[in-house]
Amino acid sequence: VTERTELPVVRKTKTWPIIELFGPTVQGEGALAGTTSHFVRFGGCDFRCAWCDSGHAVLPEQVRANATRMDADTITSKLVALPQAEWVTLSGGNPAMQYGVEAIIRPLANRFLFAVETQGTLWKDWLGLVDMLTVSPKPPSSQMAEKSQQSLAGFLAKARERHSSETMCLKIPIHSEPDLHYAAAVKAAHPDLPFYLSVVTEMGGLYGDFAGGHIDAIPDIIARWRWVTETVVGDPRFVGVRIFPQMHALLWGHELGH
Numbered sequence: 001v002t003e004r005t006e007l008p009v010v011r012k013t014k015t016w017p018i019i020e021l022f023g024p025t026v027q028g029e030g031a032l033a034g035t036t037s038h039f040v041r042f043g044g045c046d047f048r049c050a051w052c053d054s055g056h057a058v059l060p061e062q063v064r065a066n067a068t069r070m071d072a073d074t075i076t077s078k079l080v081a082l083p084q085a086e087w088v089t090l091s092g093g094n095p096a097m098q099y100g101v102e103a104i105i106r107p108l109a110n111r112f113l114f115a116v117e118t119q120g121t122l123w124k125d126w127l128g129l130v131d132m133l134t135v136s137p138k139p140p141s142s143q144m145a146e147k148s149q150q151s152l153a154g155f156l157a158k159a160r161e162r163h164s165s166e167t168m169c170l171k172i173p174i175h176s177e178p179d180l181h182y183a184a185a186v187k188a189a190h191p192d193l194p195f196y197l198s199v200v201t202e203m204g205g206l207y208g209d210f211a212g213g214h215i216d217a218i219p220d221i222i223a224r225w226r227w228v229t230e231t232v233v234g235d236p237r238f239v240g241v242r243i244f245p246q247m248h249a250l251l252w253g254h255e256l257g258h
């Protein structure tokens with residue numbers, strides 16, 4: 001009988017499902033809007049937002065078809081090989097579904113600043129290592145508001161153990177009027193955190209049926225941006241917010257790789 005201690009040790013290298021890895025491009029929204037960034041898009045999400053434009057990173061059958069499993073060495077080598085950018089943004093899907101991402105962040109900590117965007121449902125300790133944590137709870141138009149609200153306070157309490165208002169912010173997508181009421185309530189509950197409103201771009205939605213499957217043209221994006229801006233600027237609940245459209249949608253529409 002072979003003793004357990006004599007068995008060869010098989011170490012399985014940790015890999016993650018990567019949908020896209022590209023850059024440099026511009027960060028299109030939130031606290032880092034306008035900065036240059038690479039993007040690593042992880043597959044998998046615990047939400048199904050009605051207007052989500054990233055079905056390829058969310059729906060399991062699409063993730064299975066689109067993801068390449070990569071280990072930390074492969075991901076860090078690919079990022080280093082790209083022309084230099086200031087930031088690396090870890091996105092998804094929900095990147096906070098993934099374990100062990102410190103193995104990607106730590107080796108590159110002297111080369112890039114790291115940003116994460118997550119809806120604030122699943123805390124992982126590696127989220128404490130990043131230079132900007134954007135927490136983006138989802139409002140009523142996403143049809144995920146109830147689920148979002150259940151986890152937000154607990155997630156932010158964990159995040160505050162590792163981050164200050166210098167390195168974390170809130171960003172709420174806005175598509176329609178009820179979203180503004182939701183955003184105002186979140187802002188009132190967390191008045192110390194930088195607060196961004198991000199104007200939703202209609203891209204057909206996760207199942208191709210959001211707003212009748214409509215795809216925004218540039219004038220549509222600008223019209224909704226204008227509506228949000230004109231509604232918000234005179235509202236005392238929103239003093240201190242910043243309002244952005246999705247700049248990447250204005251520049252490149254729905255093209256992958258931006």
Ligand code: SF4
Nearest residue numbers: 045047048049052093
């Ligand atoms: S919008 Fe974000 S949180 Fe919502 S389904 Fe898409 S990737 Fe997930």
